[in-house]
Amino acid sequence: MTAKQLTKKEKITNRVLSVIAWVFVGIGVLTVGWFYLFSSSHVNTNNAQVRQYITPVASKVSGFIQEVRFKENQFVHKGDTLVVIDDREFINQVKIAQANLTSTAQSVTTYETTVKAKQNDTQIIEANIEAAKIDVWKTQQDYQRFKNLVDQEAATLQQFETMEANYKQAKAKLAALQQQLKVAQINATAEQTKIAPVRTEVDLDQTQLNNAKLNLSYTYIVAPYDGWVGTRNIQAGQLIKTGQALVQVVSEEKWVVANYKETQLGEIDMNKDVQIKADAYPDLVFTGKVQSLSPAAGSEFSLIKPDNATGNFVKIEQRFPVKIILNPSKDLSKLMTGMNVTVAAEKVEK
Numbered sequence: 001m002t003a004k005q006l007t008k009k010e011k012i013t014n015r016v017l018s019v020i021a022w023v024f025v026g027i028g029v030l031t032v033g034w035f036y037l038f039s040s041s042h043v044n045t046n047n048a049q050v051r052q053y054i055t056p057v058a059s060k061v062s063g064f065i066q067e068v069r070f071k072e073n074q075f076v077h078k079g080d081t082l083v084v085i086d087d088r089e090f091i092n093q094v095k096i097a098q099a100n101l102t103s104t105a106q107s108v109t110t111y112e113t114t115v116k117a118k119q120n121d122t123q124i125i126e127a128n129i130e131a132a133k134i135d136v137w138k139t140q141q142d143y144q145r146f147k148n149l150v151d152q153e154a155a156t157l158q159q160f161e162t163m164e165a166n167y168k169q170a171k172a173k174l175a176a177l178q179q180q181l182k183v184a185q186i187n188a189t190a191e192q193t194k195i196a197p198v199r200t201e202v203d204l205d206q207t208q209l210n211n212a213k214l215n216l217s218y219t220y221i222v223a224p225y226d227g228w229v230g231t232r233n234i235q236a237g238q239l240i241k242t243g244q245a246l247v248q249v250v251s252e253e254k255w256v257v258a259n260y261k262e263t264q265l266g267e268i269d270m271n272k273d274v275q276i277k278a279d280a281y282p283d284l285v286f287t288g289k290v291q292s293l294s295p296a297a298g299s300e301f302s303l304i305k306p307d308n309a310t311g312n313f314v315k316i317e318q319r320f321p322v323k324i325i326l327n328p329s330k331d332l333s334k335l336m337t338g339m340n341v342t343v344a345a346e347k348v349e350k
Helices: 008-041 088-151 157-193 195-217
Strands: 042-058 063-068 081-085 220-222 227-229 245-261 274-278 281-293 319-326 340-346
Touching: 042 274, 081 245, 088 157, 088 195, 157 195, 245 281, 245 340, 274 319
Parallel strands: none
Antiparallel strands: 042 245, 042 340, 063 081, 081 220, 227 245, 245 319, 274 281, 274 340, 281 319
């Protein structure tokens, strides 16, 4: 039985198929070779995720929502107003605190005016005392002179008695003024001591006013930093409580946390860039730098830590989080927190 002769067309087809097969074989060999070379020079892990700060924005005061100024997934800047709370009650609190401060401050002014008046009275009494001392000295001289004249029978007893009465009256007046001065000084001191407590009340009222103004400022809830707001679950007219989370803000800053096995840590070259590929964008390659290594294994931060001192011991390879800072890239905005990525770090040259 003779073999069937291939036609010219079939021969050409076989040759093309052979060439294509060899091309695929070559590509496969090159791919395996490249993968081997890349794997031998890099430390890889697909246990890595993109991370960003997620900050819950909460209310410091309770009240009814007057206005919501953001939309879901909207980009906001630091200081942008997100929520406005009805501030009428807080404005009244500021007015009450202001009125209390004004009243207490006026009390201080009144006491200071009273103290000045008492001090003026004291000065007037002191001047009268000086005049009374002069009068005592003069009447004493007249009394002594007429006493000598009476002894010499050069003046009448009636004249001597008049001088004696004037002298005693001047001394009594001086004593009364001195006693009046003591009373005036005591009153002035008493009024002066009233000022310090009232000034303390002024400081307290000023603090209460500042606190009322601070609470008023809390009716405007602002973005803590540049970033994106998340899901909106609040509406105008809704009653919110102190500490209630209203929205979450995702920061612009982003990085990658790669959980490397403990056996891989010593192979990573911390001084060279790492390559990052996101599962969502397999055709894009991002780069970054290793910033820090976790001081403990990830399991050590868990709520219930493993206890290897009890039961049968099963050795489990631990993983350590490695923080990687992303290098600037035009496609960096495509990465979002929670995305899975694959990280390839160059090995330390031995």
